[in-house]
Amino acid sequence: MSAAVRRLPFSPWHLLLAPTAILFALPFFWMVLSSFMSNAQINQFPPTIIPDSLHVVGWDHVLRRATFPSWFANSMIVASVTVISNLIFCSLAGYAFARLRFRGSSVLLGLILATLIIPFQLTMIPTFIVMERLNLVDTLSALIIPGLVTPLGVFLMRQFFVNLPREVEEAARIDGCSRLGVLVHVALPLARPALATLAALTFLITWNDLLWPLIAINSEDTFTLPLGLTTFQGQHTQDWAAIMAGNVITAIPVVIAFLLAQRTFIESLTSSAVKG
Amino acid sequence: MTTEAAAAPPPTLRQRVFGETPSAWVFVAPAAVIIVGLAIVPIVWSLVLSFRASDLLSPGRSVGFANYEALVKDPDLRSAIGHTIVFTGLFVPLSIVVGLLLAIALNRRIRLIGLYRTAILLPFIASTAVQGVLFSFIFDQRFGVANAMLDKLGIARQGFLGDPDQALLVIVLIALWGGVGFSVVIYLAALQDVPADLVDAARVDGAKRWGVLRHVILPQLMPVTVFLLIWQTLLSLQLFDLVYATTRGGPLDSTVVVVYYIYKQAFVLFHAGYAAAVAYVVAAFLIALASLQFIYSRWSARHA
Numbered sequence: 360m361s362a363a364v365r366r367l368p369f370s371p372w373h374l375l376l377a378p379t380a381i382l383f384a385l386p387f388f389w390m391v392l393s394s395f396m397s398n399a400q401i402n403q404f405p406p407t408i409i410p411d412s413l414h415v416v417g418w419d420h421v422l423r424r425a426t427f428p429s430w431f432a433n434s435m436i437v438a439s440v441t442v443i444s445n446l447i448f449c450s451l452a453g454y455a456f457a458r459l460r461f462r463g464s465s466v467l468l469g470l471i472l473a474t475l476i477i478p479f480q481l482t483m484i485p486t487f488i489v490m491e492r493l494n495l496v497d498t499l500s501a502l503i504i505p506g507l508v509t510p511l512g513v514f515l516m517r518q519f520f521v522n523l524p525r526e527v528e529e530a531a532r533i534d535g536c537s538r539l540g541v542l543v544h545v546a547l548p549l550a551r552p553a554l555a556t557l558a559a560l561t562f563l564i565t566w567n568d569l570l571w572p573l574i575a576i577n578s579e580d581t582f583t584l585p586l587g588l589t590t591f592q593g594q595h596t597q598d599w600a601a602i603m604a605g606n607v608i609t610a611i612p613v614v615i616a617f618l619l620a621q622r623t624f625i626e627s628l629t630s631s632a633v634k635g
Numbered sequence: 636m637t638t639e640a641a642a643a644p645p646p647t648l649r650q651r652v653f654g655e656t657p658s659a660w661v662f663v664a665p666a667a668v669i670i671v672g673l674a675i676v677p678i679v680w681s682l683v684l685s686f687r688a689s690d691l692l693s694p695g696r697s698v699g700f701a702n703y704e705a706l707v708k709d710p711d712l713r714s715a716i717g718h719t720i721v722f723t724g725l726f727v728p729l730s731i732v733v734g735l736l737l738a739i740a741l742n743r744r745i746r747l748i749g750l751y752r753t754a755i756l757l758p759f760i761a762s763t764a765v766q767g768v769l770f771s772f773i774f775d776q777r778f779g780v781a782n783a784m785l786d787k788l789g790i791a792r793q794g795f796l797g798d799p800d801q802a803l804l805v806i807v808l809i810a811l812w813g814g815v816g817f818s819v820v821i822y823l824a825a826l827q828d829v830p831a832d833l834v835d836a837a838r839v840d841g842a843k844r845w846g847v848l849r850h851v852i853l854p855q856l857m858p859v860t861v862f863l864l865i866w867q868t869l870l871s872l873q874l875f876d877l878v879y880a881t882t883r884g885g886p887l888d889s890t891v892v893v894v895y896y897i898y899k900q901a902f903v904l905f906h907a908g909y910a911a912a913v914a915y916v917v918a919a920f921l922i923a924l925a926s927l928q929f930i931y932s933r934w935s936a937r938h939a
Contacts, residue, residue, distance in 0.1 A: 370745040380754035405783035448665040455662035474674035476925040481918040485677035508666040567762030569876045585764035610765045617760045629824045
């Protein structure tokens with residue numbers, strides 16, 4: 360685009376982009392707005408679009424009478440433990456595959472990468488049986504353990520360390536640093552962007568997961584937010600104000616994280632594309 | 636490596652058995668245990684299960700190929716496959732074409748562009764449960780805004796997710812709203828990688844905007860398009876969350892897709908052996924598809 364075009368007061372692209380952006384964002388506004396309406400305002404035809412008064416009955420329901428706060432806590436626990444453990448174990452494994460020579464490394468790496476293309480529905484039945492045998496069904500551990508280390512994470516960290524110049528590390532090695540010391544004090548600080556990418560991707564996948572919690576969890580106390588939300592909707596079909604308040608609670612952490620670290624999230628999405 | 640080895644002291648027995656750095660195994664052990672234990676073991680286990688009649692909790696008995704014979708004749712599975720193909724056939728091309736158009740529109744420096752990008756990407760970040768519940772509300776037959784808008788326009792109210800003829804199409808629409816962001820992100824990144832001098836050279840040669848797009852930019856986007864085609868297809872064939880959050884397979888089983896069918900067989904009806912057989916057949920197909928992507932990227936790397 361030449362400078363002349365950029366200085367035009369109005370680009371015709373706005374005519375396409377503005378309505379499209381509104382179309383994509385409007386459902387979210389509607390979600391937030393209706394969470395502050397009364398069911399009397401919502402459950403009429405046509406529904407109130409611009410309410411003349413705001414209500415907190417929906418919020419009162421989900422925060423005081425339903426179990427949303429503890430579902431929020433469960434989701435937070437599962438997501439944070441999974442993110443932290445992925446950061447640690449994927450870094451360790453990725454570094455070893457990139458830098459260290461050991462028997463069987465290429466076979467093991469191949470095996471790990473091969474599992475990238477295994478669809479979850481193939482492994483979910485035996486994974487459930489394993490959790491059942493370990494007496495972990497209906498606990499948060501059942502949600503955490505299968506995601507402790509992900510093959511994509513190992514791959515991402517390995518790619519990063521392979522592309523990192525060796526010279527920096529060699530200086531530390533000569534100074535008598537152990538392999539673990541080099542990783543912790545030299546390589547990992549340099550790997551901050553890769554770690555942020557991995558954290559964003561893991562958080563997104565874990566927080567949003569519905570199928571595995573649906574299988575592994577039975578009792579309400581152990582629900583995560585997506586599972587709690589869909590169950591709550593099934594039980595309170597026309598209580599839309601409360602359902603939308605619950606929906607806001609489920610959506611808000613990822614939305615805030617995305618708005619704060621948009622570049623990192625976009626980075627993590629495109630990084631999954633280069634793995635081919 | 637060889638010169639280094641000549642200068643280094645001879646390897647100890649420990650190094651000869653475990654390789655140059657045996658401690659490396661400590662680094663990879665957690666990853667190896669989890670990934671092998673919860674991926675490789677279940678793959679084998681699923682195969683064993685698929686030859687058994689098992690109710691998920693007890694080991695059951697061997698039935699030979701009976702599960703596989705049954706799935707070939709299962710009319711419910713056939714219609715689940717049909718729904719999955721309809722969804723995939725609509726969602727994949729639409730998500731790629733719309734994604735490409737939006738990425739081209741977003742790939743410029745104008746005012747508010749950051750806001751536009753954020754708005755279009757935001758739905759993709761929200762969980763499918765959020766998307767599904769939100770649109771169950773918007774498409775609610777009695778009180779939803781979708782019907783209110785149709786009413787304003789003088790169009791008869793629709794059943795949407797409650798109508799067996801429309802439900803799957805409405806799910807495609809919701810999936811597009813929530814899923815096109817991924818195509819946009821990937822295309823935007825690829826568009827920014829198109830060499831600027833290539834575009835300038837075409838301009839100098841007198842190519843019009845459309846000509847530049849068709850003959851310079853689109854060919855450059857080919858590998859990304861193949862990736863998206865296969866990626867979005869793999870996702871579509873594994874559709875589950877959105878169906879669960881909107882229709883739970885209904886009305887009249889009109890939105891039962893393959894993974895929903897496997898879930899129902901295994902965890903609602905407790906036909907674990909049969910579900911494993913179905914999962915195996917579907918997985919074999921998906922893995923073949925994913926391998927295509929791998930082969931293509933190898934091939935295009937060699938011919939680049």
